Amino acid sequence: MAVAEALPLSIVAQFRATTIERLGRIESAWGALTQRVGTAEGESELFHDVHTLKGEARLVGFADVVLITQRLEDLLVAARRRRYRVTEDVDVLVTMAIQFIRMLVRKRAGASQGGIDINGFLKQIDDVLAEWPRQSETPDASGATGARAGEGGKVSVAVRQRLGGAATQMFLELIMSDERPRLRRAWEILVGELAQLDAxxxxxxxxxxxxxxxxxxxxxxxxxxxxxxxxxxxxxxxxxxxxxxxxxxxxxxxxxxxxxxxxxxxxxxxxxxxxxxxxxxxxxxxxxxxxxxxxxxxxxxxxxxxxxxxxxxxxxxxxxxxxxxxxxxxxxxxxxxxxxxxxxxxxxxxxxxxxxxxxxxxxxxxxxxxxxxxxxxxxxxxQSRRVIDVHRLPSTQPGVTFAVPTTWMVRAERGDDSIDPAIALGLRRAGASVSATLAHIVLARDGEEYPIVIGGSVTRVAAVRICPTSPDDGLEVVSVDDEKMLLIRPDAFFPSLRRSL
Amino acid sequence: MIMIDIPNIDANDLRAAPNYVDGQLSLSFAGSADSRSQGAIETMLGRVHTEAMRLGVPEVAVDFRDCDFVNSSCFKAFIVWLEQIQELDSEQQYRLRFFSDDTKAWQRRSLQALSCFAIELVHIESKPSRGGS
Missing domain, CATH: 3.30.565.10 (Histidine kinase-like ATPase, C-terminal domain)
Incomplete structure (x- = not known):
């Protein structure tokens, strides 16, 4: 079974030539913007080029190029929101995405795609995006940011994230209230409505x-x-x-x-x-x-x-x-x-x-x-569209589970001034009964380290983000099958905790 | 003793040295690779490619553990290198084995992304830093 578009070879060749040229422009524009020498016109052309590339790839049936270009577009949108003040490794990833598309487009007709791990590459980008706002906001062909045409996205990303934050707070209340049925129902309605906003x-x-x-x-x-x-x-x-x-x-x-x-x-x-x-x-x-x-x-x-x-x-x-x-x-x-x-x-x-x-x-x-x-x-x-790889961290409070994005490393180590997130969030009073298995770990990334206490061993799972919050929010609720977990963003959660102490 | 014709790099905060011992060709990077080092890296990797083919080695080891950072321009040189290997006939192809320090998030992320270009040709091995940086 093979891909089945009946397009003349000349159109495919033209797509290849145009795309290689387009990728050159995209790379130059990205370089200029990250080095603070870009112009508004250059930025507009960048988004236009990426958007057009994606559309043309769709037309000629290069589904793999569509997938990578979509993620590249997501990265660019996230970078634009940060005025292109991105970390060096994000810069590397964007550059690699451009090179990846170039490689896919250049592949000779009939040449094997063996050895190319598209899924793995998409995951690398997703891991980065998981740290950034993840939403449907996408530049249109003119480069202007806004909801996609015809996709009903009238609610801004900021509002969605604030609603996600409200849902997360409600989830905390739900835990502390010992699962009051009416509160649970309200929480489920809110999460359901949030899902519809993106539908x-x-x-x-x-x-x-x-x-x-x-x-x-x-x-x-x-x-x-x-x-x-x-x-x-x-x-x-x-x-x-x-x-x-x-x-x-x-x-x-x-x-x-x-x-x-x-x-x-x-x-x-x-x-x-x-x-x-x-x-x-x-x-x-x-x-x-x-x-x-x-x-x-x-x-x-x-x-x-x-x-x-x-x-x-x-x-x-x-x-x-x-x-x-x-x-x-x-x-x-x-x-x-x-x-x-x-x-x-x-x-x-x-x-x-x-x-x-x-x-x-x-x-x-x-x-x-x-x-x-x-x-x-x-x-x-x-149906849920947001999947994020997390470390599942059992809490010291039975029935509560935490999670941390796998972009953070987990070391089994007893650190100084370990924090128990369950106590910090008021989910368990100090001295109350705790999980039988206590474990000391350190969450580490890019020189930041946070020692914490958890209630069991760490496993790695893929979780669904059911009420995405802003990356500046320390908490969010994610789901694995029927289990709901509190996702902690250590870089936002622990500093805010210290400020509040 | 077989000699290799690959230049060292020791400028602009970057040090890179090739080594060929017991039939194993390796490169060690230390310091930071920014745009100033791009040309030197491109030249070095081009020579490594030539020498790897001449020597018929099955693998080239690249040790990044003491490397603090490689920017996007310099990383592109590694992608180009990988593409050159991919373009060889399968019997001429050699693998790249990267030694990385997993406590440096950029190494983990960048090398994993690089491996996606050719998972059969790139192997990443996490080892503790040799204490250089």
């Missing part, structure tokens, strides 16, 4: 892709109906971007590789018009999108031959591999059944990036196929 409708995007798929089918001389089923769900903007990339590839792939030409379908006793069903379902806190076509299915024999040719499987393993193993290869970096890159479909880039984007948000993707019956791609994404 955007999904259906307009699905309809656009459906229309686009039918246009591609017409260009290929095929006939297809695209049927959309499901509620008019709303999703977080990051989820929307990921669904966008996934729909782009799966729908076009279904049209190009799945749905047969009318005369072929007729020969197989099928209706001349093919059908693609896009089903959207909301399951608890997840959104499930399924794309099912009644085409020819995946040619597993072609996959088998290609896997052997590329050295991914030995001849023995290839001949013995079950269809499910072969189908899994469709997600391997750089894998394509097409040997010649006559269209972008043969570039072999995309499905791995789509999976990387989905998995980065904590989602899953699966692919099933039956020869001459059709293929089915299904992906599931958590």
């Amino acid at each position: 955007v409708p999904l259906m307009p995007l699905v309809r656009r892709h459906a229309l686009s798929a039918k246009e591609v089918a017409a260009e290929l001389g095929k006939e297809v109906d695209v049927v959309i089923e499901g509620p008019d769900a709303k999703v977080g903007i990051e989820v929307l971007d990921t669904i966008h990339a996934a729909l782009l590839h799966t729908l076009r792939n279904a049209v190009d590789h799945g749905i047969e030409a009318p005369h072929v379908r007729a020969a197989h006793g099928k209706p001349r018009r093919g059908q693609i069903l896009v089903n959207i379902r909301i399951d608890a806190d997840a959104i499930v999108v399924t794309i099912e076509d009644d085409g020819g299915g995946i040619d597993t024999e072609a996959l088998r031959r290609r896997a052997e040719t590329l050295g991914l499987l030995s001849p023995e393993d290839a001949s013995a591999a079950p269809d499910s193993t072969l189908i899994d290869l469709a997600f391997a970096p750089g894998f394509s059944v097409r040997e010649a890159a006559t269209t972008i479909s043969g570039r072999g880039i995309g499905l791995d990036a789509v999976r990387a984007g989905i998995e980065r948000l904590g989602g899953t993707i699966s692919l099933e196929s039956k020869r001459n019956v059709g293929a089915n791609v299904s992906f599931q994404l958590p």
Whole structure:
């Protein structure tokens, strides 16, 4: 299975040339702004270039470039908010992001993407962004900052963060009140409303892709109906971007590789018009999108031959591999059944990036196929869009859990003047019963160190930010499955604590 | 004894020295690499690449532990170096093993990001600082 846009090679070549030139401008403008010699025009052009790059990458189906450019844009927005007074390692990361995009764009048609860890790189950026305001505020094409058009973002970031702060305070009260039911209900309503502030409708995007798929089918001389089923769900903007990339590839792939030409379908006793069903379902806190076509299915024999040719499987393993193993290869970096890159479909880039984007948000993707019956791609994404890696720190107060971003190091060490966050927050009075296991640790980053006492061993988990607060706020509530934790930002939390003492 | 043709760097707060012992090619950085050192680093890494190919080493070790900082311009030289390795035929490619001091957040973050360009070619090993800085 391969990426399936039917674009002339000349357009892809033009995209590559234009993007390399654009990246040069982006790099220069970034350098000027961080060295305080940038101009307002230069800044405006920078955002315009990044925004345009992202749009063009979408058009030509470079989903991996879209993902990295989106994060680069997030970094630039965060940097602009700080008037480009960024730390050196952020500067390095921005420069690397530019180089990363350049590398992806330069990759020869058909060249392997093996060894490139898009998911890992996105995570590096996310770790940095986790320390900064994380919101939907994105520059528009003119470079002006504002909510995205049509995405309903009328509430400013500052207001959202203040509401996040209020929700966090309410959560503290909830703990101290021993879980009063009415207070819990109020807190849940507030968190639910906060989630809605960032939510955007999904259906307009699905309809656009459906229309686009039918246009591609017409260009290929095929006939297809695209049927959309499901509620008019709303999703977080990051989820929307990921669904966008996934729909782009799966729908076009279904049209190009799945749905047969009318005369072929007729020969197989099928209706001349093919059908693609896009089903959207909301399951608890997840959104499930399924794309099912009644085409020819995946040619597993072609996959088998290609896997052997590329050295991914030995001849023995290839001949013995079950269809499910072969189908899994469709997600391997750089894998394509097409040997010649006559269209972008043969570039072999995309499905791995789509999976990387989905998995980065904590989602899953699966692919099933039956020869001459059709293929089915299904992906599931958590509705919550903010995922952050944290150290989970059990509190000395049973039932309360803290968390610290993994950008902080945790050392098992008894430091001077250790603080018990549970006592500092008034969640437990000194001398009251405590967790059976006390542990002394030091939170360290960039020369800052904070010794604390916790109530157990530290583990690393991915948490969802359910009510994001400002990076200047020391606390925030995050969630792992059903467990709610108090995220501590040590650089904001402990100094404010000392000031209040 | 096999000689290597790689210049040292000892200027503008940066010291970098190559070493070739028992078939192992390594580079040690100490101090800070800012824009003033960009040219010297580019030249050095270009020579390291040439020598690594000439010697046919499977790996080049780069020790950052005593390095206080490498700015974005200088880091770009490492990306270019990595891309040069990627462009080689697979049998000519050699790996880069970075020794980092994890207590320096910039090293952890920057090197991990660098490894994402070619996870098969970059290995990061965290070791305590040798006490230089």
